[in-house]
Amino acid sequence: MTEPEITAAPEERTTPVAETAPRLHVLFKVADADYVVSAVDVLQMESFTGATRVPGTPSFVRGLVQIRGRVVPVVDLRERFGLEPVPPTLDSRIIVLAQGDRVVGLLVDSAREVVQIAPGDLKAPPDVLMGESESFVKSVARVGNRLLMLLDVQRIIGEEQIHGK
Amino acid sequence: MSAGVDLKDFLAGFLAEAEDHLTQVNGNLLAVEDSLSRKEASPRAVRDLFRSMHTIKGLSGMVGIEPIVDISHAMETLLRNADNAGGRLSADALDLLMKGAAAIEERVRSLGRGNPAKPASKPLLDSFGALEVEVGGVGTRVEASLELDATLVAKLTPAELEHIKTGVAAHKRALRVDFTPSPTRTDDLNITSVRERVSKVAEIVRVLPISVAETASAPGGLSFVLLVVTDGDDATLAAAAGAAPEAVVPLTRADTPPPEVFAEEEPDEADAASGARGNFVRVDVARLDDSLEALSALVVNRFKLVRSMGELSSRGADVRELAVIVAESGRQIRELRSAIMRMRMVSVRSLLERVPLLVRGLGRATKKSVQLAMNTGDAALDKSVAERVFPAIVHLIRNAVDHGIESPSVRRAMGKSEEGTIRITAHQRSNSQLELVIEDDGRGMNRKEVAQRARAPVPKNDIQLLDLITRSGVSTAEKVTTTSGRGLGMDIVKRVVVAELGGELVLETTENKGTVFRLRIPLSITIVDAFTFLCGGERFVTPVAAIEEIVDVDAARVVKVPRSRRGRETKLIERRGQAVPLFSLDDMFGLTSSTTLDVARKALVVRRRADLLAFEVERMLGQQEVVVRPLADPLVRVAGVSGATDLGDGKPTLVVDLATLGDSLLAAREAST
Numbered sequence: 001m002t003e004p005e006i007t008a009a010p011e012e013r014t015t016p017v018a019e020t021a022p023r024l025h026v027l028f029k030v031a032d033a034d035y036v037v038s039a040v041d042v043l044q045m046e047s048f049t050g051a052t053r054v055p056g057t058p059s060f061v062r063g064l065v066q067i068r069g070r071v072v073p074v075v076d077l078r079e080r081f082g083l084e085p086v087p088p089t090l091d092s093r094i095i096v097l098a099q100g101d102r103v104v105g106l107l108v109d110s111a112r113e114v115v116q117i118a119p120g121d122l123k124a125p126p127d128v129l130m131g132e133s134e135s136f137v138k139s140v141a142r143v144g145n146r147l148l149m150l151l152d153v154q155r156i157i158g159e160e161q162i163h164g165k
Numbered sequence: 166m167s168a169g170v171d172l173k174d175f176l177a178g179f180l181a182e183a184e185d186h187l188t189q190v191n192g193n194l195l196a197v198e199d200s201l202s203r204k205e206a207s208p209r210a211v212r213d214l215f216r217s218m219h220t221i222k223g224l225s226g227m228v229g230i231e232p233i234v235d236i237s238h239a240m241e242t243l244l245r246n247a248d249n250a251g252g253r254l255s256a257d258a259l260d261l262l263m264k265g266a267a268a269i270e271e272r273v274r275s276l277g278r279g280n281p282a283k284p285a286s287k288p289l290l291d292s293f294g295a296l297e298v299e300v301g302g303v304g305t306r307v308e309a310s311l312e313l314d315a316t317l318v319a320k321l322t323p324a325e326l327e328h329i330k331t332g333v334a335a336h337k338r339a340l341r342v343d344f345t346p347s348p349t350r351t352d353d354l355n356i357t358s359v360r361e362r363v364s365k366v367a368e369i370v371r372v373l374p375i376s377v378a379e380t381a382s383a384p385g386g387l388s389f390v391l392l393v394v395t396d397g398d399d400a401t402l403a404a405a406a407g408a409a410p411e412a413v414v415p416l417t418r419a420d421t422p423p424p425e426v427f428a429e430e431e432p433d434e435a436d437a438a439s440g441a442r443g444n445f446v447r448v449d450v451a452r453l454d455d456s457l458e459a460l461s462a463l464v465v466n467r468f469k470l471v472r473s474m475g476e477l478s479s480r481g482a483d484v485r486e487l488a489v490i491v492a493e494s495g496r497q498i499r500e501l502r503s504a505i506m507r508m509r510m511v512s513v514r515s516l517l518e519r520v521p522l523l524v525r526g527l528g529r530a531t532k533k534s535v536q537l538a539m540n541t542g543d544a545a546l547d548k549s550v551a552e553r554v555f556p557a558i559v560h561l562i563r564n565a566v567d568h569g570i571e572s573p574s575v576r577r578a579m580g581k582s583e584e585g586t587i588r589i590t591a592h593q594r595s596n597s598q599l600e601l602v603i604e605d606d607g608r609g610m611n612r613k614e615v616a617q618r619a620r621a622p623v624p625k626n627d628i629q630l631l632d633l634i635t636r637s638g639v640s641t642a643e644k645v646t647t648t649s650g651r652g653l654g655m656d657i658v659k660r661v662v663v664a665e666l667g668g669e670l671v672l673e674t675t676e677n678k679g680t681v682f683r684l685r686i687p688l689s690i691t692i693v694d695a696f697t698f699l700c701g702g703e704r705f706v707t708p709v710a711a712i713e714e715i716v717d718v719d720a721a722r723v724v725k726v727p728r729s730r731r732g733r734e735t736k737l738i739e740r741r742g743q744a745v746p747l748f749s750l751d752d753m754f755g756l757t758s759s760t761t762l763d764v765a766r767k768a769l770v771v772r773r774r775a776d777l778l779a780f781e782v783e784r785m786l787g788q789q790e791v792v793v794r795p796l797a798d799p800l801v802r803v804a805g806v807s808g809a810t811d812l813g814d815g816k817p818t819l820v821v822d823l824a825t826l827g828d829s830l831l832a833a834r835e836a837s838t
Contacts, residue, residue, distance in 0.1 A: 052817045053703075054796075055754035056803035064801060064809055064817040071809045071817050073800040102798055157800060 022118040027148065028095060028111035030077045031084075035108075036115065036141070036148045041097045045111055048092040062107050065094060072096060074105040080156060081136065097153055104157045115148070117141050122150060176276065179228045181447050183273050186217045186224075188518055190266050193217070195521050197254055205335075208252030208328040209368070214262070215244040221269065230276065233269055235285040239293035240265045251327030258296055263522075264289060317390065320373055325392075328370045329416065332394030339416040340367070340395060342406045345377070345388040354407040356389050362405040367395030392416065450548055453509050460505060461792040463498055465811050467491070468789070499790075506689055510545040513591040513599070516555060517541060523559065524587060527566040534573050534584040535566055541591040546599050547689035553666060554601075554686055557658040561603045561682050562587065564655075569607030569680050579677065581606070598668070598685050606679040610634075628774065631672040632832060635659035662686060663825060693793055695820070696769070697786040697812065701756025705782075706791050706810055707769065707821045714770040716740055718781055723747060738768065738779055745770065747779045748830065750821075753805075773827040780823055793820050804829050 024039035044067070051063030051074050060079040064071050074094055078085055091110035096103060122139040138152040193210040200207035218241040225233035240262055247254045254262070268289060272282035318326070329339045344359050354362075356372070363369055370392045379386040395402060399413040406412075470491055478484045521537055528535040546554075570576075570585030577583055588604040612630055616623040624630040635655045662670045668686035687710070695706040696715075718738060726735040736747040747768060750756075768779040791810040794817075796802060805826040809817035 050816070052809070052819060054801045054803060054806055054819065055756070056805070057801055061800050064796075064819075066809075066811060066815055066817050071794050071796065073796075073798045075800065104798065104800065 020118060020120060022116035025115050025117050025148075025150070026095060026111060027113040027115050028093065028108040030081065030108050034146055034148050035077075036117065036150050037095065037097065037106075037153060038150075039114060041099065041153065043096045043098055043103065046094045046096065046105075047090070048088050048094050048107060050088075051107075065105060067094075067096060067105075070103065072103055072105045074107050075157060076107045077156075078107075078109075099153055099157060102157070104153075106153075106156070115143055117143065117148070117150075125149070176228055177449070179224055179230075180273055180277050182224060183221055183233075183269075186221050187266060187270055187273065190214060190217045190221075191519065191522050194259065194263055194266060195525070197259055198525070201254065201256060201259060205331055206252040206327045207254075208248070208324040208331065211244060211247050211252040211254065212324060215241060215248055218244060230272070230282050232282045232285045233272055235290060236265050236269050236272075239285075239290050243293055243296060248324045249322065251323040253327070261289075261292055261296060265293070317373065317392075321371060321392075325371050328368070329392070329394060332368065332370075337394050337396045339370075340393050340399070340402060341414045341416055342391050342393070342402055342408055342412055343388055344391060344406050344408065345383045347382055347384055349381075349384070350407070352407050359389075359391070359406055363391055363393060363402065366397050366401050366405050367393035369393050448508070450509075453505065453548075456505055457509075460498070460502055463501075464790065464792055467494060467498060468812060470494075506547065509548045509689070511548050511551050513541040513544045513546065513551075513601075516546075516551045517558070517589065517591075520558075520562065520589065523562060524566065527563060531566060531570075532572065533566060533570050535570055536584050536586045538586060538588045539590075541589070542593075544591045544593045544599055545688075546686070550666060550686060550689060553661055554684065557661045557684070558589075558601065558603065560655070560658050562589075565603065565605035565607065565680065569605035569609075571608050593688070594685070599688055601684040601686070602681060603684075604679065604681045609676040609678055609680055610674045611676055627672050627674060630674070631659075631670065634672075635670075663828065693791060694788065695791045695810075696788050697818075698767075698769075699783040699786060701751045701754060701783065703756065704786065704812065704818050705750075705821045706812070706818055707823055709788065711771055711822070711824045712769050713772045713777065714740070715785065716768050716770055716779065718747065718766045718768050718779075720766075740770065740777065740779075743777065745777045745779045747781055749781045751781075751783070753780075753826065769823060771823045771827050773824065773831055776827075776831060778823075778827045778830065780826070791818075791820070 025036040026039050026042050026045075027034060027036050029035070046065070046067055048065075051065045053063040054061065054073075060076050062074040062076040062079070065074055066072070072094075076085075086109075088107075089109075093108055093111040094105040095108060095111055096105045121141045121143070123141065125135075125137045125140050136152055136156055137149045139150045141148045141150065193214045196210040197207045197214070200210070218237045222234055222237035222241055225231075225237065243258060243262065247258065268285070276282055333339050342363075344354070344356060346355055360369065360372060373390040373392070375388050375390055376386055377383050377388045391406060393402065400410045403410040403413050474484050474487055474491060477487075517539060520539065524535055524537045527533075565587050566585075570587070571579070571581075573583040576585065586606050588602070590602045590604075592600055594600050610630065612624050615630065615633060619633055619636070621633055624633050635658070659670050662668045662684050666686045668684060671683040671685070672680070673683075674680040694709040696709055696712065697704060697706045699705075716738065722739065724737040724739075724744070726737060737744045738747045739745070766781055766783065767785050768781045770777055770779045772778075789812075791812070793808040793810055795808045796806065805822055806819050807822040807825070808820040810820055812818050
């Protein structure tokens with residue numbers, strides 16, 4: 001019953017990697033903006049076919065999905081970022097992430113690429129971004145002509161954020 | 166890489182065995198303390214302790230855990246000296262041994278979490294070195310009071326003599342019975358079987374082989390002297406030893422000179438190894454979880470089978486034979502399930518094994534005298550429930566010692582006995598529930614004081630008092646002490662018992678008389694019998710056990726109570742002459758009702774304390790067994806939803822906890838009146 005992805009992730013994380021070596025990131029889109037999360041935390045990606053709403057949860061908690069026998073809560077990033085909701089499409093994806101002993105899904109518009117980002121290329125986000133996105137963005141990187149925003153997943157799913165509202 | 170895996174496997178085995186031995190060590194340390202309080206020696210416990218420490222030392226040496234080797238070596242040395250001193254340990258030595266055992270436990274736990282064991286602390290090892298064990302004087306005193314033959318006495322260790330003496334002091338009789346092995350014996354007994362039989366009716370102090378004259382009945386020229394302490398009669402002992410009743414000789418009287426002692430016998434190690442182990446297999450709980458997980462898949466698969474059989478049948482196919490097979494598989498799954506569930510059961514007694522140590526430590530830390538009375542019967546509960554409820558039990562015991570039991574001087578002034586009592590009882594109630602009662606005879610709770618500290622209105626009764634103290638952030642303590650007022654709070658106790666386990670927490674307290682907490686918890690929580698129903702167009706399930714009754718809601722007979730100044734309109738339905746408030750689950754869950762009011766609807770009735778509450782649903786769908794997966798993530802942890810289940814469609818279906826919903830409704834109502 002153990003999912004190979006889930007057991008594999010923590011081991012990868014402990015693999016020593018030189019500080020400057022580029023690291024793999026999963027790139028996804030929410031309302032035409034490009035975001036990334038570290039690939040090490042990503043357990044799997046699933047297409048979105050609906051979730052079971054849980055009454056009494058914040059609006060950004062889209063509900064529960066069942067992925068390989070595991071029940072995973074899904075955070076709707078559009079709703080979390082305060083953007084206008086759109087109906088899910090065939091491109092909609094759930095990115096399933098491991099955070100400590102929690103497993104949480106992020107609902108995004110699409111996710112099709114992985115990119116290598118060297119730690120040195122990640123810069124502190126500009127102040128203007130900080131205010132707008134409730135500092136959900138940890139850092140930004142310019143890759144080619146695109147600006148990629150590295151999400152602060154802890155902040156997005158953190159407990160204090162849920163009960164603070 | 167493979168070597169690393171091997172070591173891991175090895176370590177898991179070591180940890181399991183070390184924990185076993187530590188449990189025995191803790192039990193024996195408490196036995197020693199008990200004897201010490203009666204100023205008696207405890208030769209048997211000391212010897213068992215010595216053996217346990219010896220084994221732990223050997224095991225940890227094998228897996229190379231040096232810190233544990235160091236500590237257990239120091240403990241072993243101290244115990245060997247104590248054994249030589251007739252099983253006497255001073256209070257200081259006992260304290261030190263307890264510290265040592267705790268230090269080993271801490272390291273075992275640390276290893277269990279995958280961390281290395283910290284090196285043994287030098288001050289601890291030094292205090293072992295510094296401790297002198299009083300030796301001497303014991304043996305001679307025993308000889309004087311026991312008229313035992315000198316040649317035999319010479320063969321006994323001081324610990325064994327002390328064992329005899331303690332037995333006699335406890336009004337038992339010290340006896341000797343001889344056994345002579347022979348191939349011509351009709352009863353087919355040998356010394357091993359005799360030892361086993363005698364140990365069932367008496368405490369064997371020592372078995373000494375002696376040489377006797379070669380005769381027909383003693384062809385080997387060999388006989389055994391069994392020295393025992395017992396409160397049984399001669400005939401029982403003689404029968405066990407395969408001897409005539411006259412062959413049993415008391416040791417407290419002058420004896421005929423026995424023949425010369427033959428040889429030294431050292432059977433102890435083998436004895437301990439064969440006698441202590443039952444017919445058990447240790448299984449990692451994770452493996453049981455795996456099999457349960459596989460079973461869950463089987464249950465879900467059966468739902469699918471039933472569903473597609475229904476579809477076949479609706480298309481006109483003959484499914485009678487199939488239906489029989491499906492029904493049979495349902496029965497088989499139930500049997501398999503109960504077999505696995507039985508494997509997962511742990512006895513309440515073993516769950517509470519560490520409680521005596523806890524109470525002792527708390528008593529010392531608070532300088533209070535506390536006696537623990539436990540009566541757990543043979544109740545057992547599921548491992549997962551046991552693990553969840555244990556921290557709550559610990560918290561309640563802590564509170565009882567810290568805030569309940571008064572200091573000895575206060576108790577004396579009040580005319581109570583100086584020693585406070587904490588009583589823990591467990592018994593299984595008929596409806597697959599366990600009732601655990603934690604009771605103290607301390608000062609009880611003062612409602613006014615609690616209200617003052619919480620800055621809340623004074624509770625009118627124990628129910629309101631419990632609501633108040635289980636509110637998050639409210640402490641019953643006047644001041645934070647070293648043992649309480651931190652960590653788990655009463656709010657967590659309630660959450661564990663009520664929300665997580667679906668149980669009930671009841672408080673009864675009387676000032677100056679004491680406090681009683683009753684925890685009613687289900688024996689297991691993984692698979693439950695549940696009703697499925699529709700609500701706002703969505704499917705939900707709720708455990709059958711929580712439902713008192715399902716009633717029809719006749720729209721024409723629903724009484725609408727005029728709304729108060731604020732708050733919503735209340736509806737009432739009649740049930741056997743009693744008015745029951747009716748709540749709409751659609752509304753509570755923020756769902757839009759998809760049917761009109763004139764369609765006959767149903768309501769699920771739950772009982773909370775004395776109140777009945779009815780929850781109106783759209784339509785009942787059926788009843789089935791469901792596998793409940795708890796919702797642990799804080800994103801989806803809400804009151805009234807206890808978990809999710811899969812009804813066979815691969816989508817999570819919410820498990821609604823109407824009891825908790827009812828509690829929050831009652832709390833809201835009480836707050837508004």
